[in-house]
Amino acid sequence: MTPTAPTLQRLLFVMNPISGDIDKAELSDLIKEICTSRGTAAELYNTTGENDLEQLRDKVGSNAYDAVFAAGGDGTVNLVAQALVSSGVPLGILPLGSGNGLSKDLGIPQDAEQALHLVWEHQVKPLDTLEVGGHFSTHLADLGFNALIVERFSSGDTRGPGAYVRVALQEYMGYEPVHYRIVTDQETWEGEAFMLTIANARTFGSNVVINPDSRMDDGRFELCVIEPFPATAAPGILYRLYTNDFDDSEYTRRLRCRHASIEVPGQQQALVQIDGEPMHLPLPIHIAIKPQSLQVLAPPSAAE
Numbered sequence: 001m002t003p004t005a006p007t008l009q010r011l012l013f014v015m016n017p018i019s020g021d022i023d024k025a026e027l028s029d030l031i032k033e034i035c036t037s038r039g040t041a042a043e044l045y046n047t048t049g050e051n052d053l054e055q056l057r058d059k060v061g062s063n064a065y066d067a068v069f070a071a072g073g074d075g076t077v078n079l080v081a082q083a084l085v086s087s088g089v090p091l092g093i094l095p096l097g098s099g100n101g102l103s104k105d106l107g108i109p110q111d112a113e114q115a116l117h118l119v120w121e122h123q124v125k126p127l128d129t130l131e132v133g134g135h136f137s138t139h140l141a142d143l144g145f146n147a148l149i150v151e152r153f154s155s156g157d158t159r160g161p162g163a164y165v166r167v168a169l170q171e172y173m174g175y176e177p178v179h180y181r182i183v184t185d186q187e188t189w190e191g192e193a194f195m196l197t198i199a200n201a202r203t204f205g206s207n208v209v210i211n212p213d214s215r216m217d218d219g220r221f222e223l224c225v226i227e228p229f230p231a232t233a234a235p236g237i238l239y240r241l242y243t244n245d246f247d248d249s250e251y252t253r254r255l256r257c258r259h260a261s262i263e264v265p266g267q268q269q270a271l272v273q274i275d276g277e278p279m280h281l282p283l284p285i286h287i288a289i290k291p292q293s294l295q296v297l298a299p300p301s302a303a304e
């Protein structure tokens with residue numbers, strides 16, 4: 001353990017039985033075995049997909065957990081973070097999904113067994129969280145092209161990066177950019193966008209860096225706009241998204257703010273993906289940051 005890290009003695013592990021393709025019974029046994037051998041009490045909760053948030057809030061309210069781990073994909077991390085927000089109880093992550101965006105941004109090992117060592121070797125970091133149209137987000141939300149692809153993915157049975165690229169290419173051909181009006185506490189921007197990301201974090205689970213050099217604890221968030229671009233510009237934009245150079249394109253801009261509202265003139269609702277879950281939200285969409293409202297366990301050496 002790092003000198004400043006508190007000892008975690010009582011833990012809850014929230015496990016999503018459908019996340020990833022590893023054997024959850026084996027992982028549960030491993031968690032119990034390692035924790036028992038180190039004198040740490042570990043309780044397990046399997047999500048059902050029904051009323052999990054209410055159940056977890058009850059558990060967190062009536063038990064003195066030192067930390068609660070989300071063992072699952074981005075949806076499970078969002079669920080557990082929501083149950084813990086403003087409680088002071090830190091969130092740990094055992095990444096099991098296909099994206100695992102927040103865990104990557106925090107530098108958490110992508111192997112669940114290695115990530116378990118966060119219990120004994122960690123630093124506790126405060127993170128901002130976002131409210132997007134009344135929904136909780138820890139990581140990244142967006143409107144436009146990527147939200148459409150996430151929706152196509154969640155309604156089909158295709159998975160994996162190869163399938164993502166295939167679906168994205170199919171949809172790109174007929175995609176019509178949308179006209180947005182964004183009003184923040186700093187400025188107003190109006191125009192067409194191919195994609196509009198609401199970013200508390202930096203990097204998608206796909207390793208696309210949509211919001212480079214940003215912080216998750218500064219009380220601000222970014223609206224990252226990719227404006228319509230000719231097909232010839234696509235390779236350059238894609239390259240910049242993988243090389244930390246989002247701003248180096250004439251088709252991109254970022255608005256940094258504390259609160260914002262997004263309108264689509266003439267439309268009543270919009271498709272939005274929030275931490276990987278697609279949903280239709282009424283317009284305008286109001287976004288606000290809750291500064292340092294979530295504690296997380298990160299590796300002792302994590303930079304930010």
Ligand SMILES: Nc1ncnc2c1ncn2[C@@H]1O[C@H](COP(=O)(O)OP(=O)(O)OP(=O)(O)O)[C@@H](O)[C@H]1O
Pocket residue numbers: 016017018019020047048049050072073074075076077096097098099100276
């Ligand atoms: N026991 C369960 N049976 C069916 N669905 C469940 C169950 N528990 C949770 N879910 C659903 O799982 C979804 C969240 O999955 P999560 O994102 O954690 O994993 P994943 O889909 O494998 O990850 P990724 O999105 O990174 O690929 C939620 O929609 C939730 O309702």
